[in-house]
Structure formats: structure tokens, C-alpha cells
Amino acid sequence: MxxxxxxxxxxxxxxxxxxxxxxxxxxxxxxxxxxxxxxxxxxxxxxxxxxxxxxxxxxxxxxxxxxxxxxxxxxxxxxxxxxxxxxxxxxxxxxxxxxxxxxxxxxxxxxxxxxxxxxxxxxxxxxxxxxxxxxxxxxxxxxxxxxxxxxxxxxxxxxxxxxxxxxEVSLSYLIGELKRLNGDPQNAIFWFSRALDHPDIKYKRMIQLKAREQWQLARDAYKKKKGDTLDG
Known part of the structure; x- marks a missing residue:
């Protein structure tokens, strides 16, 4: 130790x-x-x-x-x-x-x-x-x-x-991911987009890549959730 x-x-x-x-x-x-x-x-x-x-x-x-x-x-x-x-x-x-x-x-x-x-x-x-x-x-x-x-x-x-x-970029991403983990894909999309649209995102390549990945996951989850609601 x-x-x-x-x-x-x-x-x-x-x-x-x-x-x-x-x-x-x-x-x-x-x-x-x-x-x-x-x-x-x-x-x-x-x-x-x-x-x-x-x-x-x-x-x-x-x-x-x-x-x-x-x-x-x-x-x-x-x-x-x-x-x-x-x-x-x-x-x-x-x-x-x-x-x-x-x-x-x-x-x-x-x-x-x-x-x-x-x-x-x-x-x-x-x-x-x-x-x-x-x-x-x-x-x-x-x-x-x-x-x-x-x-x-x-x-x-x-x-x-x-x-x-x-x-601000990292916190926007984190809030988006916590929204996604909490089952709120719609607002997760908003926060991931906020991170991706920030002018400083170009200096944070790893956050940029991860935000794109999680944005897509949130978008897919939102579409499924919306479809399930309509089907119900």
C-alpha cells in the first residue's frame, strides 16, 4: 500500500x-x-x-x-x-x-x-x-x-x-449523461448539444467524442420512448 x-x-x-x-x-x-x-x-x-x-x-x-x-x-x-x-x-x-x-x-x-x-x-x-x-x-x-x-x-x-x-463544456456533458442515466433522454440531448455547441469543445477532443456517442444513445432512447408512448 x-x-x-x-x-x-x-x-x-x-x-x-x-x-x-x-x-x-x-x-x-x-x-x-x-x-x-x-x-x-x-x-x-x-x-x-x-x-x-x-x-x-x-x-x-x-x-x-x-x-x-x-x-x-x-x-x-x-x-x-x-x-x-x-x-x-x-x-x-x-x-x-x-x-x-x-x-x-x-x-x-x-x-x-x-x-x-x-x-x-x-x-x-x-x-x-x-x-x-x-x-x-x-x-x-x-x-x-x-x-x-x-x-x-x-x-x-x-x-x-x-x-x-x-x-462549462465538461459540466454540460456530465449533466447530459446524468440526465440520460436518470431516464430523461430528451433533456440529455439538450445538454449534450450544449456541450457540443460550445466554442471551447474543440479543445476537449475526448469530451467531444463522448458527447457525440452519448447524444446518439439519448436520441435513440428518446425515439424509442416516444414510440412506446404512441403504441400504448
Whole structure:
């Protein structure tokens, strides 16, 4: 495991507890395959397991970008709503998929409490959905895919780019694919077309090719759905 993970030393912005967390060496982890919604299957370990940093002392949990200085009011929210109910446990070692799910759900709850951006909440929901996919739990996967779609579509309209680390072309494609996976081919077509019509698509060849493929799948699904409705 040491060739894929290293220890990072941290100070909690809520309680000042010093602790360590595992951080992946992303370039060294071999990739198996990629899904159409940006989920990556890895051959050895899944770096998403370590996406959220968790303070073992107070329970504060967030991704690296949000694990930073908090206002007095934000600290109070965490201490009252999380820390008082927190059963101290250690997330500093190698994580199981159950630990990965728990840490992401903690970060999602805290993100909602602190009114974090819809892009941030959407990215957490998407990663939770991916984890459930790997656990072969389709029901929970679909619940979180729908939540991710709701947050990311809101972020597209109301937040500045990049959103969840994505530019406008990539997010348009992702929203289209989440619409398609959610059984909404008509609106998937709209979002794939938005990505393909964007002037920056020429700089993103892989997204361009994938958007064309998924646009065709969505179009075929829409025609079938429309035909089934007429036949019924």
C-alpha cells in the first residue's frame, strides 16, 4: 500500500487537533476502466476512498479544498451539531468502502449545514453514487446520482466556473449523461448539444467524442420512448 498512499499531517480547523490522513499518489495508481459519468475503476486502490479528511477528535469532515479556516459561527455549528454527538474513531489508516461512504456522507451533511456551494455538494453526491456502484447497490447509487444531478444543474446556472473542478463544456456533458442515466433522454440531448455547441469543445477532443456517442444513445432512447408512448 505504501507505494500508493502516504501520510499527510493536518491540524483540524475546528478543534485544532493534530492528526494524519492517507493521501493517494494518483499517478502511481493503475486505471482499469472509465465510466461515462467520469467514474474511474482502479486496479489496486480507489483514491476516492481518501477524498474526505476526517478529524478523529471532533468529526469535522471535508475534502481538501474545504478543509480550511472556518468562521466562529461555522465552528459553533460543527461543535453543536457534529462534535457533541461524535463517537471518536480513526480514519487515518487504510479505508474500507464502508469508511469511504461514511466519510463522504459526513462531509455532505456538514457541507449542507455550512451552506457550501451546490457544486461542492453535487461532487460529494456523485462520489457517493460511484462508491455505491462499486458496492453493487443500484438503488442507493440512483438516489445519489439524482441528488448529484440536482445540485450540479443548479450550480451550472447559479455558480461561477469551475464547478466541482469542471469547466462549462465538461459540466454540460456530465449533466447530459446524468440526465440520460436518470431516464430523461430528451433533456440529455439538450445538454449534450450544449456541450457540443460550445466554442471551447474543440479543445476537449475526448469530451467531444463522448458527447457525440452519448447524444446518439439519448436520441435513440428518446425515439424509442416516444414510440412506446404512441403504441400504448
Amino acid at each position: 505504501d507505494q500508493y498512499l502516504f501520510d499527510k499531517n493536518l491540524d483540524c480547523p475546528v478543534c485544532a487537533n493534530n492528526f494524519t490522513t492517507k493521501k493517494p499518489r494518483l499517478r502511481k495508481i493503475p486505471v482499469d476502466k472509465k465510466d461515462t459519468d467520469f467514474h474511474i475503476w482502479y486496479k489496486e486502490i480507489n483514491p476516492v476512498y481518501y477524498n474526505v479528511w476526517v478529524c478523529s477528535n471532533c468529526g469535522f469532515s471535508a475534502t481538501e479544498s474545504e478543509f480550511k479556516k472556518l468562521s466562529k459561527e461555522e465552528k459553533t455549528i460543527i461543535l453543536k451539531n457534529i462534535s457533541l454527538k461524535w463517537n471518536k474513531r480513526d480514519f487515518s489508516g487504510v479505508r474500507t468502502i464502508e469508511m469511504a461512504l461514511e466519510s463522504h456522507k459526513l462531509a455532505l451533511i456538514i457541507g449542507q449545514m455550512l451552506n457550501k456551494s451546490k457544486g461542492y455538494l453535487g461532487s460529494l453526491c456523485l462520489r457517493i453514487a460511484w462508491l455505491y456502484r462499486e458496492a453493487d447497490n443500484a438503488d442507493q447509487e440512483n438516489i445519489y446520482l439524482k441528488s448529484a444531478l440536482e445540485h450540479l444543474e443548479n450550480a451550472y446556472t447559479n455558480e461561477a466556473f469551475p464547478v466541482a473542478g469542471l469547466d
